Amino acid sequence: MLITCPYCGPRDVSEYTYQGDGNRTRPDPASTDQEVWNAYVYDRLNPAGEHHEIWQHSGGCRAHLAVTRNTLTHVVSSVSFARDAGHKKSDSRRKTGAKA
Amino acid sequence: MSPRRAISGGRIDRLRTIRFTFDGRPFTGHAGDTLASALLANGVTLFARSFKYHRPRGVLTAGIDEPNALVTVLSGAVREPNIPATMLEIYDGLNVASQNRFPSLAYDVGALNQLGSKVLGAGFYYKTFMGPVIGPLKGTRFWMFCEWFIRRAAGLGSAGLEKDPSRYERMNAFCDVLVVGSGPAGLIAAKAASDSGARVMLAELDATPGGSANWSGETIDGLPAAEWAAETLRDLKARENVRVLPRTTVWGYYDGNTLSAVERVADHRNTPAKGEPRHRHWTIRTQSVVLATGAFERPLVFPGNDRPGVMLAGAALRYVNQYGVLPGQKIAIFTNNDSAYHTAEALKKAGAEIVAMVDVRDDTSVAGREIAREVGGEYLAGHAVVATEGGAQVSGIKVQRINAATGALSGDPRSIHADCLLVSGGWSPTIHLASQAGLKPEWDNDLQAFLPPKPTQNWVGAGAFNGSFSTEKAISEGHAAGLTAAGATDGKADELPSVDADAFDPNPAPVFEIKAKGKAFVDLQHDVTADDVRLAHREGFVSVEHLKRYTTLGMATDQGKTSNIPGLAIMAETLGKPIPDVGTTRFRAPFAPVSVGSLAGERYGDIRPERLTPMYDWHVENGAEFYAAGLWHRPMIYGLSGESVEQAYVRETKAVRGGVGLVDVSTLGKIAVQGPDAGAFLDRVYTNMFSTLAIGKARYGLMLREDGFVLDDGTTWRLGEHDFLMTTTTANAGKVMQHLEYLLDVVWPELKVQLTSVTDQWAGAAISGPKSRDVLAACVTGTKVDNDALPFMGIVYGEIDGAPVMICRLSFSGELAYEVYSGAGHGTHVWQALIKAGEPFAIVPYGLEALGTMRIEKGHVTGAEIDGRTTARDLHLDWMLSKKKPFIGSAMMDREGLVAEDRLQLVGIVSLDNRPLNGGAHIVEELDEANPHGSLGHLTAACYSPSLGKYIGLALVKGGKARQGTRAFISDPLRKRFGPVEIVSHHFFDPEGSRMHG
Amino acid sequence: MAEYSAFALLKNALTGNQDWKPAWRKPEPKPAYDVIIIGGGGHGLSTAYYLAKEFGITNVAVLEKGYLGSGNVGRNTTAVRSNYLLPENVRFYEHSMKLWENLSHELNYNVMFSQRGCLNLAHTPGQLDDYARRGNAMRHEGVDAELMTPAQIAKLVPGLDVSASARFPIIGGLMQRRAGTARHDAVAWGYARGADRRGVDILENCEVTGFIKDGDRVVGVNTTRGEIRAGKVAVAVAGHTGHVMRMAGIDTMPIESHVLQAFVSESLKPFLHTVLTFGMGHFYASQSDKGGLVYGGDLDGYNSYAQRGNLPIVEEVMSEMLALFPSLARVRVLRSWGGVCDMSMDGSPIITTGPLPGMYLNCGWCYGGFKATPASGWCFAHTIARDEPHEFNAPFTLDRFQRGTIIDDKGQGSTPRLH
Incomplete structure (x- = not known):
């Protein structure tokens, strides 16, 4: 699997560290809403198909990348810097297994 | 003249005679022979015994699809089992043995198995050997008794027990077009792609590229096909943009058009040439691939x-x-x-x-x-x-x-x-690689074969791989594929070589099995018969995967290259369904077996890098025994002659507590946290405040994970307004760095903070003990080190013997202590200067054991207590949880499961029988040596405390805070250590901290 | 259906093996069942078996989208052990072990469970203490465990590099003698046959395409073989839990799907009789009764439903194997494959009622699901039949994350790829 780092170019997956689901947005630090925190820390969309996720180019420039990748084919369709990605807000009212 | 060698013909070098042995018997062959061809030439027909019934077997094929003729190559004590004789090039001194026979290939007692073949059909294991339900052979015993004999008989060749002295290496390659297979289709494809300016690699699994041209006997461009192939190859090799890899099996088609190949660099020589590895593992990243892999005959x-x-x-x-x-x-x-x-x-x-x-x-x-x-x-x-x-x-x-x-x-x-x-x-296209990078193969009813699937990666096929079995078609398809793969369009198809060959109809009659009386084999290596396939059907194992798994059809070393389609056809016929409706198994990597050595490459014998501190050589020269801490080698003790480990660390500890000692702390993780928002950032990641820390001071900090459990601890030093130096535990250095980077890059990109790992840039030496200040005073210049200039948690800059140092007064040992940091290149110099300055004070170097002993006495926590399951409260670190601000983990740390009274909490343990304690021992209220039960928790660390004169330990005990002052027992059935203990506070020694503040 | 035995084999041999009957029927779906179990893998089949056997609930269908046992029950490295650290895990897996020990008799099907031991190698004194902690935890729950010395290990495992000059010298190990391996496919087939003999319908090639709900309550499923109603719908589709639960309207789960690769070598004369694990990386190996070394290592480390692995892990696993066995450099890898694992947020499974009314959930097995097969089915059947968990699976709830009562054997927190 190759991921094209915007700094370093196409690099092998072994240079990267997977940092998980990129659909999550950290709640307001002052929030005490346990449900929202629980969703952030434990719940995952885990789709079979296109997945927004974070990878760190840990064996290279160490930037975190917002990657869209298909979990069925491993085809990477987009890569950008996570800090620029303007992180997609997750819907905290998604129906979660733990809640229901 | 060998009995079966034709008088003339062939591509072997008849002037070069090669001598080799098979089962101890000497034979000769010629350069260019495989073991199979050389033995056949000598009239040998019996090569091996089959897996299950030990039936005599000869040679079925001439290539990598061979199911029968497997041998073990011997080189001294090193063995290489299960090598197809058809793939083994002979060389002078080659020593080969047959396998899976006793006492000899010709007379094999295992052949008696055939007598029971009606009982030993597919799946017989599942129906018997369960044994009695009661009595001494109940449970799994009867099966294990039978299995012992089964395992004695199992297996083909034997693996060696001696280390393989060979070298293996890995190579990364990049190209525009990778051509797999060098028959006429592959050669022409490589040429067309190269003509279009593409960087081409051409991989051929055999020794001599040319594929079918080497044996077809056809004429291409007026030349014997083999000569034409050799000519074409010479042309290709001369080109700058072409790389030809013979003896190279492309075995894996991975994501991102990354293909994996193994080159048998030196298997055809007695010993590798200078600098040559035995095998080379190629990782080839290519824009596109031409699959010209031919076909296997059935x-x-x-x-x-x-x-x-x-x-x-x-x-x-x-x-x-x-x-x-x-x-x-x-x-x-x-x-x-x-x-x-x-x-x-x-x-x-x-x-x-x-x-x-x-x-x-x-x-x-x-x-x-x-x-x-x-x-x-x-x-x-x-x-x-x-x-x-x-x-x-x-x-x-x-x-x-x-x-x-x-x-x-x-x-x-x-x-x-x-x-x-x-x-x-009939013939089956070799679609294995395509199957790894494509959808489902497609059945062709005329050819009675599966054709390549639709690609999911960037490849094109040519020749027999496509089901185009004539050389003329191979050439035209190869040309077109080469151009397509190179992204070119203007190839000159009219200049393609002409072929003079018999025209033949490629379509076979749809006959796979002749149903007559007797054992008819489908999978030759595993002895799977047509009746076994029908038995599987009778018992309902009709899906192709069930067929495979129930009968083991296609699971042998040849992976069913000659048996999959016939097996499928017999099942289809039995079911009364067309073949494609029964399905085909997906081909997975590797296409053919690959040596483990090649895949390990340069890591064979060198699995991980070793991390050494700048002072490592000094430690070695001064008698240190080392302890592996992750990748690091850290001094455990500096033992004197005749000393036990316990004697050494007790001596070192006493020397520190009574005078002064020096320990290497270079392995601590060190992260420079810099920028205008550095203080704010640290406030968010530590449970306690750092933005209020004065410049030139250090503070102990605690980090939690998002889920509220403890992540790591360490001190962070404020070197400037926007400049902090964070230290982490040795084990968590990488983890903490990644944690911080993630937060900065993903969660808080608005913060202006830069992180730099500086672990390897600083050498650290901690000098501890009541005399430590005297030693520093004797060698540090450029700064004072007295209590006013360098108070507890203060930082100063100076020099030691000309080398710039940064000194922070902090203590892990509980003594008056300092950490002296210098540039890594000055580490040994500064260390030696400290030792020299300490000589008048009887300074000793001390290792991890003494360090650990002093931290246990002080009740400081390390990785054994911060095990990913403990909270700050469990470790008595509640005082560090700021109530003034949110921090990572603050929202989740108060969940009911994290604040329960009966959680494992940190306590001290004192041995009451004056015998040593061991980490990993459990604590119980009632001792029951015969049936240990009721564990309350476990010891995380233990030592002999010279300061207390007792064996002590730290432990995590259920509701431990409430148990202080009570009696319990140590229960360590694994090491047969039981005995009374007292649960006490984890602060064993100098709980007020008067020594380190002194 | 006839009992299997040595006698039956002999009798059938005399009649040319013509009289063997299918191991399980291939029935048509009924319009409704008392219980539907989605997932015809090890856990789904064992659940059906124990529902019938322990609770007399036989109007049950097991729905499998492909062929029976096509998921992880046929894709694992076959190790069976109960050598866990935390008491909740030790108790659950030990219950499984006890069921394993009598499974071949119980099913009248030889699942070839062979208790040749599982040895965890230790390479530092600290690690040996960790293993002692774990082994003592097991002993205090009545489970066998012992420490082994390097000399004992060298004798037990020929070819292992026990030299002091090894990059990571072996200084000891934790052995569970009652651990071992079983024939993975046979477990699926044996449970299928056992459930079938008690009247359970096993419906292969029957993929669930949606849930039928009455309000919030799940009352059945739509499948590629038609609509099927049920009083209770149980989900046991580890690897694909997220995907199936989404059909039921549950968007997120405390699970990520990861791919784990496994490898088998060419057949060799057996020399490795125990299950062996490396302590300074992630590597485990055993040798099958056919002689193939069966081994694996770490997850590929990213979400995947692809059942295909990547090259860096292949290289890593082989390097680790040679660090332990330098003589195996000339052994060859025969096959590799990938299984999709439900990696949960604490590394422990979920066996529970809910999360919707009428629904029961069994998932989150990480890569430890095979050894759990008997206990998982046993506990899940109890949970379905009684509408409450057995004490063995009571800790493995879905709400434990919210409550903070997580069961984190590896202490890695909510990073699934590290469990």
């Missing part, structure tokens, strides 16, 4: 089809044309298609007698009948072979009339004398 399934002397017709063509070897003298041929006629012609030409041509088809072609007439012998159209005769070697065949449409046999069987039977059951 055998026919009929009784006695496994007898030595039965060989694929295509293989025989190769033996005669490439190696000048006749597989027999009186040869019968049995086919369902035209390709075998070509073999008959070549064998006749080389001097063999064709005794019979048996073709299941009634309506054979005019050309076929013509060839049959020319080669002589009986021509039996509409017939089938229903048995072979002979012992461990074919001596004849039995034939009978067959209706190819229904498979019905008629008339009486009749014997024909022959010493070799060549069979052809």
Whole structure:
């Protein structure tokens, strides 16, 4: 699997560290809403198909990348810097297994 | 002259004789021979014994698809088992042994298994050996008793027990077009791609590129095909943009058009040339791929089809044309298609007698009948072979009339004398790599074969791989594929080489099995018969995967290259379904077996890097014994002669507490946290405040994970307004760095903070003990080190013997102590200067054991307590949880499960029987040595405390805070250590901290 | 259906093996069942078996989208052990072990469970203490465990590099003698046959395409073989839990799907009789009764449903194997494959009622699901039949994450790829 780092170019997956689901947005630090925190820390969309996720180019420039990748084919369709990605807000009212 | 070597012909070098041994017997062959061709030339027909019934087996193929003729290559004590004789190039001194036989290949007692073959059919294991339900053999015992014998008999070759002294290496390659297979299609594809300016790699699994051109006997561009191939190869090799890799098996097609190949660099030599690895593991990243991997011939399934002397017709063509070897003298041929006629012609030409041509088809072609007439012998159209005769070697065949449409046999069987039977059951394109990078293969009813699937990665196919079996088509498709792969369009197709070859109809009759009485083998290596396939059907194992798993069809070392389609066809017929409706198994990597050594590459014998501190050499020279801490080597003790580990650390500890000692702390993780928002950032990641820390001061900090459990601890030093130096535990250095980077890059990109790992840039030496200040005073220049200049948690800059140092007064030992940091390059210099300055104070270097002892006495936590399951409260670190601000983990740390009263909490443990304690021992309220139960928790660390004169430990104990001052027992059944203990506070020594503040 | 035995084998041999009957029927779906179990893998089949056997609930269908046992029950490295650290895990897996020990008799099907041991190698004194902690935890729950010395290990495992000059010298190990391996496919087939003999319908090639709900309550499923109603719908589709639960309207789960690769070598004369694990990386190996070394290592480390692995892990696993066995450099890898694992947020499974009314959930097995097969089915059957968990699976709830009562054997927190 190759991921094209915007700094370093196409690099092998072994240079990267997977940092998980990129659909999550950290709640307001002052929030005490346990449900929202629980969703952030434990719940995952885990789709079979296109997945927004974070990878760190840990064996290279160490930037975190917002990657869209298909979990069925491993085809990477987009890569950008996570800090620029303007992180997609997750819907905290998604129906979660733990809640229901 | 060897008995089976043709008088002339072949691509071997008849002037070069090669000597080798097989099962201790000396043989000769010629340069260019494989073990199989050389042994066949010597008249050897018995090569191996089958897996289950130990039936005698010969050579079926001439290539990587060989199921039978597996051997072990011996080189001294090093063994390489299960190598197909068809893939092994001979060299002088080659020493080969047959396998899976006892006492010898010719007389194998395992062949007795055949007597029970009706009982030992597919799946018999599952139906028996359960044993009695009660009594001494109940449970798993009876099975394990039987299994012991099964395992004695199992397995093919033996693995060696001696370390393989070979070297392996890994190579990364990048190209525009990778061509897999160097037959006419592959050669032309490589040429076309190269002509278009692409960077080309051409991989060929055999020693001599050229593929079928090496044995087809055809004429290309007026030259014998093999010469044309050699010529074309010379041209390609001379090109700057082409790299040719012979003896290279492309075995994996991974994501991102990354292909993996193994090059057998030196397997054809007695010893590798200087600098040569044995195998080279290629990782090839390419824009596109041309798959020109050819096709495998299929055998026919009929009784006695496994007898030595039965060989694929295509293989025989190769033996005669490439190696000048006749597989027999009186040869019968049995086919369902035209390709075998070509073999008959070549064998006749080389001097063999064709005794019979048996073709299941009634309506054979005019050309076929013509060839049959020319080669002589009986021509039996509409017939089938229903048995072979002979012992461990074919001596004849039995034939009978067959209706190819229904498979019905008629008339009486009749014997024909022959010493070799060549069979052809049609051809299956070699679509394995395509299957790894494509959808489902597609069945072609005319070819009776699966054709390549639709690609999911960037490849194109050419030639027999596509089901295009003529050389002319291979060349035109190869050309087109080369251009497509190179992204070019303007190839000159009119200049393609001309081919002079017999035209033949590639379509076989749809006959896979001849149903006559007797054992008919589908998977030769695993002894799976046609009846086994039908038994699987009878018992409901009808999906192709169930068939495979129930009968083990296709699971042998050849991975079913010759058996998958016949097996599938028999199942389809039994089910009354078309073949594609039964399905096909997906081919997975590797295409052919790959040596483990090659995949490890340069990591063979060197699995991980070693991390050494700047002072490592000094430690070695001064008698340190080392302890592995992750990748680091850290001094454990500096033992004196005759000292035990305990004696050494007790001596070192006493020296520190009573005077002064020096320990290497360079392994601590160190992260420079810099920028205008550094303080704010640290406030968010530590549970306590750091933005308020004064410049030139350090503070102990605690980090939680998002889920509220403790992540790590350490001190962070404020070096400037926007400049902090964070230290982490040795084990968590990488983890903490990544955690911080993630937060900055993903969660808080607005913060202006830069992180730099500086672990390797600083050497750290901690000097501890009541005399430590005196030592510093004696050697540090440029700063004072007294209590005013350097108070507890203060930082100063100075020099030691000319080297700049940064000194922070902090203590892990509980003594007056300092950490002296210098540039890594000055580490040893500063260390030695400290030792020298300490000599008047009897300074000792101390290791991890003494360090650990002092931290246990002080009740400081490390990785044994911060084990990913403990909270700040569990570790008595509640005082560090700021109430003034949110921090990472603050929202989740108060969940009910994290604040429960009965959680494991940190306590001190004192041995009451004055015997040592061990980390990992458990704590119980009631001692029961026979049936240990009721664990309250466990010891995380233990030592002899010279300060207390007792054996003590730290422990995590259920509701431990409330248990202080109570009695309990140590229960360590694994090390048979039981005894009374007292649960106490984890602060054993100087709880007020007066010593370190002094 | 006839009992299997040595006698039956002999009898059938005399009649040319013509009289063997299918191991399980291939029935048509009924319009409704008392219980539907989605997932015809090890856990789904064992659940059906124990529902019938322990609770007399036989009007049950097991729905499998492909062929029976096509998921992880046929894709694992076959190790069976109960050598866990935390008491909740030790108790659950030990219950499984006890069921394993009598499974071949119980099913009248030889699942070839062979207790040749599982040895965890330790390479530092600290690690040996960790293993002692774990082994003592097991002993205090009545489970066998012992420490082994390097000399004992060298004797037990020929070819292992026990030299002091090894990059990571072996200084000891934790052995569970009752651990071992079983024939993975046979477990699926044996449970299928056992459930079938008690009247359970096993419906292969029957893929669930949606849930039928009455309000919030799940009352059935739509499948590629038609609509099927049920009083209770149980989900046991580890690897694909997220995907199936989404059909039921549950968007997120405390699970990520990861791919784990496994490898088998060419057949060798057996020399490795125990299950062996490396302590300074992630590597485990055993040798099958056919002689193939069966081994694996770390997850590929990213979400995947692809059942295909990547090259860096292949290289890593082989390097680790040679660090332990330098003599195996000339052994060859025969096959590799990938299984999709439900990696949960604490590394422990979920066996529970809910999360919707009428629904029951069994998932989150990480890569430890095979050994759990008997206990998982046993506990899940109890949970379905009684509408409450058995004490063995009571800790493995879905709400434990919210409550913070997580069961984190590896102490890695909510990073699934590290469990």
